[in-house]
Amino acid sequence: MRPRVWIPLALVMLLSPLSAMAEVVPLDRIVAVVNDDAIMHSQLEQRVAQVKSQLASSNISAPPEKTLEHQVLDRMITEQIELQMAEKGKLNVDETQLNATMRGIAQNNGMTLDQFADRLEKEGQSLAEVREQVRRELLIRQVQQREVANKVTVSDREIDRFLEQAGQNSNVSYHLAQILVAVPQSPTPDQVRQAQAKAEKLYQELKSGADFRKLAVSESDGGQALKGGDLGWRPAAQIPTIFADVIPDLTKGEVSQPIRSPSGFHLVKLIDSRGGDGKQISREQASQAIFQRKVNDELEAWTQEIRASAYVDNRLDKQ
Structure with missing residues (x-):
């Protein structure tokens, strides 16, 4: 069996349209309200299916369905807050950056972009859907860069101390x-x-x-x-x-x-x-390493802060 291609996980999939005279389909429902936005059960189901595929490709056993739903929804809520911050800050991803990222994903899977699109189609996805996923992830990175990374600085004294303490290791x-x-x-x-x-x-x-x-x-x-x-x-x-x-x-x-x-x-x-x-x-390598460590230190705390300041109504177990 051919391995599934890897794509980044992101908030995806709108509710599929209902066709007239089709079989009766249960109504969708809201599983979470995040400030002024809603996350639908259909979106959660799609994301859970993606995560299951990712776990299987990494040979990780999936937890019980309900546990996985809670984990995935929690991540979707955080992403929704970050996307709202991107919209408020008028951030955007231009086509050149998006196209370059898409080509990189295809190359990481050992394919050209056309081959990547063909594989996605065989797996029931479209290139346009994946482009939207990637666009959202790039927006989230911009938010994290602006709110966390851009506020981190590294001093010469920190570099000197690091090189002295690290020595030859x-x-x-x-x-x-x-x-x-x-x-x-x-x-x-x-x-x-x-x-x-x-x-x-x-x-x-x-x-x-x-x-x-x-x-x-x-x-x-x-x-x-x-x-x-x-x-x-x-x-x-x-x-x-x-x-x-x-x-x-x-x-x-x-x-x-x-x-x-x-x-x-x-x-x-x-x-x-x-x-x-x-x-x-080198000093430059030390500076980059210290910078990234400080970003890592700040990112979890920042995520907690934006979650605490947002209005979140998790309704997954309420209906």
């Missing part, structure tokens, strides 16, 4: 994954205790042999939950500050005990590591 990289048990902004002591207890319970499940990726999909509150918690490869300098003292001491495949941050409690898994061959990185 500054080019080490780690492949990480995480499960985040989030706490709300300004949590009560009871909310913190509940989150910590849940994190400890998940840690014990992992120690007893639970599958990390499946547990991340079903339980993590992080933005990478639907990827099995995978954070990808990160240079040592880009590791979030709260992880910096823990990750180097983990062995391959080991999971940390819960790590407290303003966002909640993190269970971090070291999938693999590389580098550490004694070569020292």
Whole structure:
């Protein structure tokens, strides 16, 4: 069986039109209200189907249907808030940028754009639908760039300190994954205790042999939950500050005990590591690494802030 092509996940699909004299189709319903916008059940169903396909292609077992629906809807709500911010800020994606990104996606799948379009058609999608998905993702990146990355600075003193502390092992990289048990902004002591207890319970499940990726999909509150918690490869300098003292001491495949941050409690898994061959990185590389680490530190907190300031009515379990 041919592998399915990879496309970015994004908010997709309008409600399909009903044809006259067709069979009776159940009415669609609202599953979430996000400020002045609504997310429909049909949109959620389409997104869940996409996520299932992505999980299957990565050999990750999908959690129960209801659990997956909650995880996917939570991500859709955050995306909707970010898209509203893009609209309010009059951000846009021009055709040149969009076309270049589409060609890049096709090339990453080993195809020309025409071949990519043909494959999508065979899988029941159109190039126009995927273009809209990608356009929305690019808008979200612009919002994150404007609201988070553009406000991050790196000083010469920070670069000097980093190079001094890293010494000859500054080019080490780690492949990480995480499960985040989030706490709300300004949590009560009871909310913190509940989150910590849940994190400890998940840690014990992992120690007893639970599958990390499946547990991340079903339980993590992080933005990478639907990827099995995978954070990808990160240079040592880009590791979030709260992880910096823990990750180097983990062995391959080991999971940390819960790590407290303003966002909640993190269970971090070291999938693999590389580098550490004694070569020292340049000042420019150090600056880029520190910049990205600071962006990573800020992004989760910023996401919590925009969620807290938005009006969200999650109706998934109300009907």
